[in-house]
Structures are given as C-alpha cells and as structure tokens.
Amino acid sequence: MTAPTPLIAGNWKMNGTAAALGEAKAIAEGAAGAAGRVAICPPAVLIHRMAEALAGSSVLVGGQDAHWEDAGAFTGDTSAEMLADAGAKLVILGHSERRDGYRETDDIVAAKTRAALRAGVEPIVCVGETLAQRKAGEALAVVTGQVRGSLPAELAGQAFSVAYEPVWAIGTGLTPTMPEIEEVHRAIRATLVEQFDDHGKTAPILYGGSVKPGNAAEILHADEVGGALVGGASLKAEDFLGIIRAL
Ligand code: PEP
Numbered sequence: 001m002t003a004p005t006p007l008i009a010g011n012w013k014m015n016g017t018a019a020a021l022g023e024a025k026a027i028a029e030g031a032a033g034a035a036g037r038v039a040i041c042p043p044a045v046l047i048h049r050m051a052e053a054l055a056g057s058s059v060l061v062g063g064q065d066a067h068w069e070d071a072g073a074f075t076g077d078t079s080a081e082m083l084a085d086a087g088a089k090l091v092i093l094g095h096s097e098r099r100d101g102y103r104e105t106d107d108i109v110a111a112k113t114r115a116a117l118r119a120g121v122e123p124i125v126c127v128g129e130t131l132a133q134r135k136a137g138e139a140l141a142v143v144t145g146q147v148r149g150s151l152p153a154e155l156a157g158q159a160f161s162v163a164y165e166p167v168w169a170i171g172t173g174l175t176p177t178m179p180e181i182e183e184v185h186r187a188i189r190a191t192l193v194e195q196f197d198d199h200g201k202t203a204p205i206l207y208g209g210s211v212k213p214g215n216a217a218e219i220l221h222a223d224e225v226g227g228a229l230v231g232g233a234s235l236k237a238e239d240f241l242g243i244i245r246a247l
Contacts, residue, residue, distance in 0.1 A: 004204040006036030006220070007161055007227040008244050009124060010234025011064060011092055011208075016042050021053045026237035027244075028057035035247040036227060039090050040234065044078045051087025062090035063121070065098055068111035070118065080112075080119035090122045092229070094150050096167045099126075106149025113160075114152050122159045124206065124229065125150050127188070131168035139166075139180075140187045147191045156196050161204040162188055163229040169209025171231055178222050181207055185224035213242025220246050 010027070012020075024040055031038045041062035042050050051061045066080035083091055093116065094109035104112075109125060116123040127146035129139040147162060164184050169175050176184075185205050192200030204226030207219050211228045219225060220243075227247075233239040 004161075004202055004226040006247055007039065007124075007204050007206060008034070008036060008240075008247065009039040009041060009062060009090065009092070009163075009206065009227070009229050010240055011095070011229055011231045012040065012042045012046075012235060013064065013097070013231060014043060015235055016046055018046070018049060020046070020235075021049060023235070023237050024050050024059075025053055027240050028054045028059040030237060030241040031059050031244050032057070034058070034244050036244075038244055041090070041092055044083070044086070047083060047088050048086040060089045061087055062092065062124070063088045064092050064095065066091050066093065066112055066116055066119075066121070068108065068115045070115065080116045080121045084119045084121050088121055090124055091116050092124045092126060092163070094126045094146075096126060096128055096165060096170060100167070106146055109146075109150040110152045113150065114154055117154055117158055122161075123155075124161050124163050126163045126165050126208070126229070128165040128167050128170075128209070131166075134166065134168065139184060143184055144187050144191045147188055148195065151192075151195060153195075156199055159203075161206055161226070162192070163206040163208045164188060165208035165229060171210070173210050175210050175215060175219070178218060181219065181225065182223045185222070189224050211243055213239055213246065216243040216246035 039060040063083040067077040129142040208229030
C-alpha cells in the first residue's frame with residue numbers, strides 16, 4: 001500500500017485581496033521541489049485570479065467551503081462546481097468555524113463532500129473536539145464520530161484528506177502534545193480503514209491548529225500525520241515556506 005502523499009494546505013480564511021497575490025506567488029516560487037503537495041485556499045473571489053497567477057507552478061488553489069447543491073436559489077453561496085470552474089482543485093469542508101458559526105452538522109458536511117466529488121474537487125474534511133470535550137475525555141469519541149458522520153461512502157476510491165483540528169488549538173497558539181496528536185490521528189486512521197478498507201490507509205490525515213515554522217517539523221513527523229492545515233501562518237510566504245520546508 002502506497003504511503004499517503006503529504007499535503008500542506010493554507011487556509012487564508014476571510015483574508016486577502018488582489019494585493020495578496022504577490023505573497024501567493026512568493027509561496028509558489030519557494031515551494032518548488034517541496035516534499036509533498038502544497039495548496040493555498042484563499043477567499044472564493046480570489047480563486048480565479050490566484051489560479052491564473054500560480055499557473056505553471058506546483059501549488060494548488062482550493063476553496064474554503066462549498067454548498068451541497070450544484071446550483072440554485074442559495075443567495076450568497078458558492079457551489080463546488082463554481083469553485084472548480086474558477087480553478088480550485090481542492091476544498092476545505094466542515095471547518096470548525098463553519099460547524100460552529102453556521103451550525104454545520106456532520107450530515108451537512110457529508111452532503112457538501114458529495115457535492116465536491118461530483119464537481120471533481122478534492123475534499124479536505126475537518127474534524128476536531130472542543131476544549132470542553134477534551135477535558136471531559138471525549139476527544140476520541142467526538143472526532144471518530146465526526147469522521148464516520150462527515151465522510152460519505154462515495155469517497156471510496158476517491159482522493160480526499162481529513163484534517164484533525166482541535167477547536168481549542170485554532171488561532172490560539174496552543175497545540176496538543178505529540179502523544180495527544182498521535183493518539184487522535186491513529187484513531188482517525190483506524191476509523192478510515194473501518195469505513196474504506198485498504199483505501200482508508202492512503203488518505204493523508206492533516207493536523208491543524210497553531211502550526212508554525214517552529215513546531216512544524218515535530219508535528220509533521222509524528223505518527224500518522226500526513227501534512228498540515230495552516231491558518232495564520234499561511235498568510236506570509238516566509239512563515240508558510242518555513243512549514244513547507246519542514247516536510
Ligand atoms: C485553521 O483555521 O484551519 C487553522 C489551523 O488556523 P491556525 O493555523 O491559525 O491555528
């Protein structure tokens with residue numbers, strides 16, 4: 001069985017206008033020859049311009065969310081088909097800021113994942129426990145429950161990744177210990193194998209939550225960590241490249 005190809009994806013969240021395309025180009029130049037795949041997920045309105053700016057580089061452009069329908073009366077939303085049309089190759093789904101701020105359930109995330117597959121956009125499905133859930137000893141149950149509920153059977157045989165992002169580690173500067181990260185990643189791997197048999201062994205499991213150049217090497221080399229989903233530190237080429245080079 002081939003080992004998962006690592007993926008480092010930058011989540012720019014609601015940051016970045018055309019002025020930030022220079023930063024994306026600097027990332028693409030510095031990431032040439034990276035030991036894995038690299039992606040930047042800018043705000044939806046920047047996808048097309050970024051895909052054009054990075055054409056010919058190895059850096060992929062992705063979306064941060066997609067609707068579960070392909071088209072229709074959904075004011076303000078963007079479909080996976082539209083993301084693909086704009087040049088996105090991947091899409092982050094079920095980020096905790098969407099699960100929490102927009103009440104996205106596992107069923108909704110699963111429906112969005114199916115929509116991404118229909119559009120030919122590779123899903124990065126996020127899971128992660130809150131601090132209260134970790135303190136209550138529920139982290140593994142919560143995360144594996146989210147994996148079962150958010151990853152539809154249609155992913156069998158398709159390219160996808162899972163991002164483990166403890167909600168309390170996102171944007172806080174806090175990170176779990178290495179044994180805590182490895183424990184959750186191993187539990188996710190076991191769940192993926194339960195769901196998808198051998199194919200469950202090939203999907204990268206990314207870690208996300210306050211990854212920085214200073215902690216990237218240790219995290220990226222932990223057992224069952226197949227890359228990173230990076231928020232704040234993906235906005236500046238110097239920081240993001242420091243993480244990419246730690247692969
Ligand atoms: C994220 O939002 O996906 C994330 C991991 O953010 P940060 O790296 O800033 O903690």
